[in-house]
Amino acid sequence: MSYSIASFSDRLASIYNKSEANAIVLQLMQHITEWSKARLLAEREITLTPSQSDAMEDGINRILKHEPIQYILGNVDFHGVTLKVDPRVLIPRPETEELVEWVLQDSNCGHCMILDCCTGSGCIAVALAQQLPNATLFACDISQDALNVAHENALLNNVKVNYFKADVLSPVFSEKVQPIDIIVSNPPYVLKQEKKNMQANVLDFEPHKALFVPEDDPLVFYRAIAQTATRKLTPKGKLFFEINANFGQEVVRILKLAGFNHVELKKDLYSNVRMVSAHR
Incomplete structure (x- = not known):
């Protein structure tokens, strides 16, 4: 049977605007047909096999239930690597790519420990x-399920990462850490009161434990990791965080109280303060 992109994207109009719907349908069709984006856009009608048609129908129905397209495809591109993703882990965001880029640009890292x-x-x-x-x-x-996905992603990209299960909030966490040159973290930082501003594809599918923090102590992860950093960073070591845009100055205070004299906030591409670095 033959279909147009619009015949699918129009069905998503109740939950996505036209450009978002078109982009999602294109991603799904690329995945199912293995055609390039350019080829799909060049065709007025796309002929699908019965199995491809069934897969498109299943995908559209899942999207209509607000399931993220990344989980449906099973992967996402992130800073030059392809990663497996499913509901055991958060979907990597563009601002986290910016954090990675900052670490790469700001750190003279040859044979360093990260x-x-x-x-x-x-x-x-x-x-x-x-x-x-x-x-x-x-x-x-802290999640073994997440570590299982992470391990698969290292294998998928042919890199070596030494994974270990640990609770960074544990008072004995730092005992598991050897002297390190760079600590980087994108910890949970979303307040539960922010749920009202979040979309269903996040709230209904992504792991809440990786998203939300206690209302009475929203910076608990930053304080704990900063304390570990003061004990385990090498003399010229650096600490990098992704942060909630609403708590930039509060994170700076935590880092300075922990003994870091040089603290820098950084904005993302949308001019939101989303990152911070620190060193002694």
Whole structure:
């Protein structure tokens, strides 16, 4: 049977605007047909096999239930690597790619040791390992399910990351960490009161434990990781965080109280303060 892109994207009009719907349908059709985006856009009608038609129908129905397209496809591109994603892990965001780029640009890292705390899908660790082949990468998470995905992503991209299960909030966490040159983290930082502003594809499918923090202590992860950093960073070591845009100055205060004299906030491409770095 033959279909147009519009015949599918029009069905998504109740939950996505036209440009978003077209982009999602294109991603789904590329995945199912293995055609290039250019080829799909050049064809007024796309002929699908019965199995391809069934797959498109299944995909559209899942999207209508707000399931993220990344989970439907099973993968996402992130800073030059392809990552497996499913509901065990958060979907990597563009601002996290910017954090990776900042680490690469700001750190003179040859044979350095890097620790990624709260690694999730392993996106930060895998991307850094791919760009820094002489570095030694460690990454931890409290979720064994997430670590299983992260391990698959290291294998998928042919890089070595030393994963270990750990709770960064544990008072003995730092005992598991050896002296390290760079600590980077995108920890949970979303307040539960922010749920009202979040889309269903996030709330209904992505793991809440990786998203939300206690209302009475929203910066608990930053304080804990900063304390580990003061004990385990080498003399010229650096700490990098992705942060909630609403708490930039509060994170700066935590870092200065922890003994970091040089703290820098950085905006993302949308001019939101989303990153911070620190060193002594």
